[in-house]
Amino acid sequence: xxxxxxxxxDFEDLRRxxxxxxxxxxxxxxxxxxxxxxxxxxxxxxxKGEPPPDWTRRPNAKDDLRAKARELRSQGMTYDRIQVELGxxxxxxxxxxxxxxxxxxxxxxxxxxxxARKRWxxxxxxxxxxxxxxxxxARREIGTLTERELFLVGVGLYWAEGTKDKPHARRERVxxxxxxxxxxxxxxxxxxxxxxxxxHLRYHVMIHESADVRAAERYWADLVEADVSxxxxxxxxxxxxxxxxxxxxxxxxxxxxxxxxRSAELYRRIEGWWYxxxxxxxxxxxxxxx
Numbered sequence: 139x140x141x142x143x144x145x146x147x148d149f150e151d152l153r154r155x156x157x158x159x160x161x162x163x164x165x166x167x168x169x170x171x172x173x174x175x176x177x178x179x180x181x182x183x184x185x186k187g188e189p190p191p192d193w194t195r196r197p198n199a200k201d202d203l204r205a206k207a208r209e210l211r212s213q214g215m216t217y218d219r220i221q222v223e224l225g226x227x228x229x230x231x232x233x234x235x236x237x238x239x240x241x242x243x244x245x246x247x248x249x250x251x252x253x254a255r256k257r258w259x260x261x262x263x264x265x266x267x268x269x270x271x272x273x274x275x276a277r278r279e280i281g282t283l284t285e286r287e288l289f290l291v292g293v294g295l296y297w298a299e300g301t302k303d304k305p306h307a308r309r310e311r312v313x314x315x316x317x318x319x320x321x322x323x324x325x326x327x328x329x330x331x332x333x334x335x336x337x338h339l340r341y342h343v344m345i346h347e348s349a350d351v352r353a354a355e356r357y358w359a360d361l362v363e364a365d366v367s368x369x370x371x372x373x374x375x376x377x378x379x380x381x382x383x384x385x386x387x388x389x390x391x392x393x394x395x396x397x398x399x400r401s402a403e404l405y406r407r408i409e410g411w412w413y414x415x416x417x418x419x420x421x422x423x424x425x426x427x428x
Contacts, residue, residue: 149184156184163191204234214241285331292328293411295321303405312401312408315344317393319361325396326362338399342370345392348377354391362394370395 152173159169166181175181203226210220217228224231244252283291299321301313314325329339341362345354351372359366373395398404 153184156181157188160185160188160191163193165191200230203230207231207234208238211235211238211241214244216241288328288331290415292325292331293408293415295325295328296408297412299325300408303409310402310405312398312405314396315393317391322358322361322394322396329398332404334398334401334404336364338401340370340397340399341368342372342395343392344373344395345375346377346390347374349390349392350388357391358394362396 152175156169156173156175159172164172166185169175169185170178170181175184203224206224207220207226207230210223211231215223217231220231220235221228296312296314299314299316301309301311301315303309316322316325330336339362341358341364343351343355343358345351351374355366355369355372359369
């Protein structure tokens with residue numbers, strides 16, 4: 139190197155310069171080249187006590203394994219179980235977690251429960267994938283709907299979910315209630331098919347009082363492409379403190395009620411169509427089912 143390090147003053151001057159460069163973010167190699175230092179021992183003495191810049195630090199992959207091993211040990215796992223989970227040696231695991239308390243031995247029932255849970259962690263995703271594959275295959279089998287197919291589906295849908303006339307209570311009005319947006323969309327498509335104009339439809343929401351009523355109203359209005367201000371008064375279901383409700387997440391939007399104005403004649407036709415379907419389905423002669 140060009141500067142001599144024999145004197146104390148020269149060394150301290152060089153150290154000040156090396157530390158300044160280190161704090162600017164230079165690596166040891168850059169400092170060595172800048173100051174023309176050829177001895178690595180001298181270089182290390184010059185910057186002793188100064189942390190290296192972050193960009194020069196190499197990530198240690200074992201740090202993540204160590205943290206995970208400690209987490210699993212804290213959950214009560216044995217060395218064998220941790221080794222299976224992480225794929226590292228038991229000697230490393232022992233070194234990483236030796237300061238943690240030894241897990242309390244599990245009872246046979248706890249061991250069985252843990253084993254079942256572990257099996258399900260691996261089996262659950264596989265079963266879910268198989269379920270979804272079956273659904274996707276079935277969906278593709280439907281293809282496109284003809285107008286007649288949509289017509290028949292809509293009649294059956296209304297008879298299952300719509301209000302019906304009773305001998306003791308005449309209700310010859312088309313009123314449809316459902317919480318499934320797909321069902322609502324299908325019913326609206328069916329109404330379009332049978333010639334009911336949207337101006338003759340009236341909507342209102344039925345929902346539990348503890349839900350986000352305004353958000354539900356906006357959701358249904360967007361779905362049916364109507365202004366929420368045109369909706370009728372929302373029907374609120376009162377809370378029963380003895381009932382444990384399941385529909386409490388953010389996807390709960392209650393039910394939408396669709397009423398068709400002046401629909402007595404349409405209702406009578408729906409009833410006739412339905413019993414025509416029933417008669418055709420129960421006919422002994424297969425050609426009558428085409």
